Structures are given as C-alpha cells and as structure tokens.
Amino acid sequence: MTQQHFAEQVIQIVSLIPYGRVTTYGAIAKCIGTGASARLVGYVLGHSLQGKMEVPAHRVVNASGLLTGKHAFETPQTMQQRLEAEGVAVVNDKVQHFSALFWNPATAL
DNA sequence: TCGATGACTATAG
DNA sequence: CCTATAGCCATCG
Numbered sequence: 535m536t537q538q539h540f541a542e543q544v545i546q547i548v549s550l551i552p553y554g555r556v557t558t559y560g561a562i563a564k565c566i567g568t569g570a571s572a573r574l575v576g577y578v579l580g581h582s583l584q585g586k587m588e589v590p591a592h593r594v595v596n597a598s599g600l601l602t603g604k605h606a607f608e609t610p611q612t613m614q615q616r617l618e619a620e621g622v623a624v625v626n627d628k629v630q631h632f633s634a635l636f637w638n639p640a641t642a643l
Numbered sequence: 644t645c646g647a648t649g650a651c652t653a654t655a656g
Numbered sequence: 657c658c659t660a661t662a663g664c665c666a667t668c669g
Contacts, residue, residue, distance in 0.1 A: 540666075559651055563664095571665045576650030578666085583650095596651060603650025613650095 540568060541578045547639045548579065551593040554620045555637035556629055558597050565639040580606040592616040599632030 543566045551557055559572035568574060579591045583606055592613040596602045601624065604613035614624045623630035 563651085568665075572651040573649055573664070574651090574666050577648095578650095580650060581667095591650080594650075597653085601650085606650055 540566065540574065541582075544575050544578045545582055545587060545589055548589050548591060548594055550639065550642060551590055551637055554622060554635070556593045556595055556599070556617070556622065556632065556635050557637045557639060558595060560597055561639055562594070565643065576603055576606075579603065583607065590616075593620075593637075595629055595632075599629035601627045601629070 544562060547562050547565060548557075559575040562575045563572040575594070579589065579594060580603065582589045583591055591603065592601075592607070594603065601613050601617075604610045604627065607613050614627065617624050617629065622635060629635060
C-alpha cells in the first residue's frame with residue numbers, strides 16, 4: 535500500500551455520499567486529485583468491500599449511471615437491491631434520473 | 644523494473 | 657445505441 539492516502543480519501547468521500555444519491559468514479563478521482571485514474575477508485579472500493587469497512591459502494595456508478603461494479607458485491611443483484619431500497623430506481627443495470635440523483639463530492643466539500 | 648489487469652472516461656465513426 | 661481506440665495509474669506476480 536504505497537498510496538494508502540489515496541485509498542483513505544476514496545473511502546472517506548464515498549462514506550459522505552448522502553442517502554438516496556449517487557456519484558461517479560471520475561468525480562471522486564477528480565476530487566481527490568488523482569485526476570484521470572477513475573479506475574483506482576473502483577479498485578480500492580472493491581478491496582474495501584472485501585475488508586471489514588462499511589462503505590456504501592453501491593452509490594458509486596460509472597459516468598453513464600451503469601452499475602458496473604455490481605459483481606464485486608456478495609451477489610450481482612445486491613448493488614441494485616440496495617439502491618432501490620434507498621429509493622433509487624434501477625433498470626437494466628442503469629440508474630434512472632441519474633443526472634438528478636448525481637452527487638458532486640467537489641460541491642459537498 | 645516489466646507486463647498484465649481493472650467497479651473508468653472521452654472521443655470518434 | 658454500439659464498437660473501437662487511446663489515456664489513465666495503483667496493484668500484483
């Protein structure tokens with residue numbers, strides 16, 4: 535873990551996502567400062583889920599609102615199931631009204 | 644150090 | 657809407 539600071543930032547920002555809102559990997563990456571390394575955000579999140587941390591990773595989707603990371607959960611349907619439980623409609627692995635539910639970490643901070 | 648991998652993104656056709 | 661390409665960077669063997 536050379537860049538543990540990076541992982542720490544990712545976990546913190548994801549933990550700040552409000553109930554019923556979602557954000558994107560790129561927004562988080564940009565907020566941290568890593569810039570274009572949106573992939574690392576998902577990478578760290580996946581490892582965080584395997585760990586004992588409680589991170590609402592289901593609120594993080596790609597730039598199109600697709601649940602690209604659902605396979606990292608216990609079951610491929612867990613992510614969508616949790617989103618719908620928070621009032622976020624998901625159809626065909628895509629978040630509905632994504633632009634309205636989008637939460638910008640840069641604005642929150 | 645190198646090459647492969649991945650929960651990405653933007654652009655082009 | 658779909659496929660193809662290129663850029664991105666921490667992590668792993």
